[in-house]
Amino acid sequence: MRRVVFNQKGGVGKSSIACNLAAVSAAQGYRTLLIDLDAQGNSTHYLTGLTGDTVPLGIADFFKQVLSPGAAGKKNRVAIQETPYRNLHLITATAELAELQPKLEAKHKINKLRRLLEDLDDEYEHIYVDTPPALNFYTVSALIASDRCLIPFDCDSFSRQALNGLLAEIDELREDHNEDLAVEGIVVNQFQPRASLPQQMIEEMLAEGLPVLPVQLMSSIRMRESHQACMPLIHFDPRHKLTRQFVQLHDHLQA
Numbered sequence: 001m002r003r004v005v006f007n008q009k010g011g012v013g014k015s016s017i018a019c020n021l022a023a024v025s026a027a028q029g030y031r032t033l034l035i036d037l038d039a040q041g042n043s044t045h046y047l048t049g050l051t052g053d054t055v056p057l058g059i060a061d062f063f064k065q066v067l068s069p070g071a072a073g074k075k076n077r078v079a080i081q082e083t084p085y086r087n088l089h090l091i092t093a094t095a096e097l098a099e100l101q102p103k104l105e106a107k108h109k110i111n112k113l114r115r116l117l118e119d120l121d122d123e124y125e126h127i128y129v130d131t132p133p134a135l136n137f138y139t140v141s142a143l144i145a146s147d148r149c150l151i152p153f154d155c156d157s158f159s160r161q162a163l164n165g166l167l168a169e170i171d172e173l174r175e176d177h178n179e180d181l182a183v184e185g186i187v188v189n190q191f192q193p194r195a196s197l198p199q200q201m202i203e204e205m206l207a208e209g210l211p212v213l214p215v216q217l218m219s220s221i222r223m224r225e226s227h228q229a230c231m232p233l234i235h236f237d238p239r240h241k242l243t244r245q246f247v248q249l250h251d252h253l254q255a
Contacts, residue, residue: 001125001126001127001147001148002117002121002127002129002145002146002147002148003021003126003127003128003129003146003147003148003149003150003184003253004128004129004131004142004143004145004146004148004149004150005017005018005021005128005129005130005131005149005150005152006131006139006142006143006149006150006151006170007133007151007152007153007159007166008133008134008135008162008166009133009154009156009158009159009162010133011133011154012133012152012153012154012156012159012189012190013152013154013187013189013190013217014038014130014131014133014152015036015038015042015043015046015130016046016189016223016227017150017152017187017189017217018034018043018128018129018130019034019043019046019047019128019130019232020232020233020234020246021128021246021249021250021253022034022088022126022128022232023047023085023088023232023233023234023235024232024234024246024247024250025087025088025125025126025128025250026085026086026087026088027085027086027087027234027235028250029087030087030125030126031087031089031123031124031125031126032087032088032089032124032125032126032127032128033080033088033089033090033091033120033123033124033126033127033128034047034088034089034090034091034127034128034129034130035059035090035091035117035127035128035129035130035142036058036059036090036091036092036093036130037059037093037097037129037130037131037132037138037139037141037142038093038097038130038131038132038133038138039093039094039095039096039097039098039132040093040095040132041055041092041093041094041095042130043090043093043130044058044090044092044093044094045230046227046230046232047083047085047088047090047230047232048081048083048084048090048092048230049230050092055092055093055094056079056081056092057079057092058078058079058081058090058091058092058093058094059078059091059092059093059097060093060094060096060097060100061078061079062076062077062078062091062112062116063097063100063104063109063112064096064100065077066104066107066109066112067100067103067104067107067109075119076112076116078091078116079091079092085232085235089124097138101136101137101138104137105137110137110140110141110144110177111141111144112141113138113141113142113144113145114141114144114145116145117145117146129142129145129146135169140173140177143170143173143177143178143181144173144177144178144181145178146178146181147180147181147182148181148182148183148184149170149181149182149183149184150184150185150187150253151163151166151167151183151185151186151187152186152187152189153186153187153188153189153212154188154189154190155188155190155191155192155197155198155201155202160201160205163186163205163210167183167210170183183211184211184213184253185211185212185213185253186205186210186211186212186213187213187215187217187249188202188212188213188216188217189216189217190217190218190219191216191217191218191219192218192219193216193218202216213249213252213253214252215245215248215249215252216245217242217245217246217249218241218242218245220240220241220242222236222237222240222242222243223242233246234246234247
């Protein structure tokens, strides 16, 4: 299973959702890989605590190999890092991704990530891909390479306005590049159950037939604290309500 977590809007919790679902997957015994495609490297930092020059080579080095002379016909390799958590591995992101992007676009290397993930299917039961907050080369590559797509949604009016357009773009990409891609659902994140607007938005989306998942992720300071500790919630605070919600979401997606 290859699952991409994607929304063009920043601040909706893509990295938090990708990392915590991957951590739950690994904790349940699945051999799990997370690929960080965002030049900001938030998932890389969250799972390792490393930043800047301390981050080992990862997906940027893979794409540099793709661009190198004589790369055609060769099997490009990628460095996979162990994390402190059993069964959870990581392909890191670095700021170098930003400068590689126009070169990859110019050389039409949009299918290289799919081939990499196909090679990794035998090694990992679950592969999660964290994407940048934009429909750029890396995000399109991830959507082409994946079986399923999760869309984080933060019950914000701007997010709601952009949602239909986002779903339309995914539909178009599916038709043109990846017929097997399924929108697995919309993940309501930073949910405040006592506020009327979030509940109203959810009801409206369900009435429109949008694939809103039944597990909402609450807003909690524990998430920020887990970011600071560089420790996913299943390890940072396994009994917290938000942690249990991530487990419920993971199990719902597995059903």
